[in-house]
Amino acid sequence: MANNFNSEHLVEHAWKYFILHSTQRMTLFNYFLFIMAALGAGLGAILQASNKLEYMGVYLSFFVVIVSIIFWKLDQRTSFLIKQSENVLIDLEVRLGNGIGIFCNEENNLSEQNSNRFSLNKIITYGKIFRFTFFITGTVGVMGIIMFVLKILECTPAS
Template sequence: MEQTNISDKEWLDLAFKYFIQHAQQRVQHFNYFILFSSLLTTASVTTMQPNFQKYYLGILFGVIQIIVSYFFIKLDNRNRFLIKQSEKVIKYYEKAKKNNNPSLFLTEERETNHLKTKNNFFLTRHFSHKDTYRAIYVTFACIGVISLIINLYHLPVLSTISKVSICK
């Protein structure tokens, strides 16, 4: 088998294409999560209406929402890992080339670290995509837990038990 040498420019192009592919994939997965979770939340709220007493469906939707949130968090972790790998290659070439070209990835990393240490107050601090995505994933997981609890409470079997225990 014949070995071919890949030039630095080809490595850099490959790393950048890899970066773009996984960054776009991460955003697409997030969009799918928002769509799917919004539908599940709407369905869960519908099961809580007084004239719609299908609490088992609400329990099912809550459990599905929790599981979906968990798997999308794991998928996001994997995409972030793959993106970081391509960033490492790009930063390597940015460090190696001591010419007058600006170093985009190294500069961004330095500036982001500066912004993170600048202000630690929750509402005004710098948020990364990771922080924002994670907050949304956890919020929808909490919505699933709340839906699960509310629908469990309204189950005829459990609501009868809780009313009996309150009366005693």
């Protein structure tokens, strides 16, 4: 069977794959933020309510941890798929030698931009930002579990 793909078709195919999964990644993160906002509102309401809802606080805090882990794993998968298309686009840029180099020069350009910046001012990747967010929300969930369990066991000082 003859190969009917020319360079333009290959670039278009890889680009569509990249767009599909990068859009999917941002959509997943938006859903994550929406779910965390709802869970945070629920936890805030439980904290302000009477002591009868502590078990619900443990449940919601546990759910925060589970949702953080699930979305972290989903982000790992979509990140892998995005990297797949980036690698193909890098290979095509190099083989076609069109001088654009958007994908094949990105890592060097990022390093160059960050070389004279202080740590908090460095440009970081979406992946690092997302992983940090998943870690923080998961940690808050674990702290919520501990706090509500201590309240249930009455280990906190009386107010």
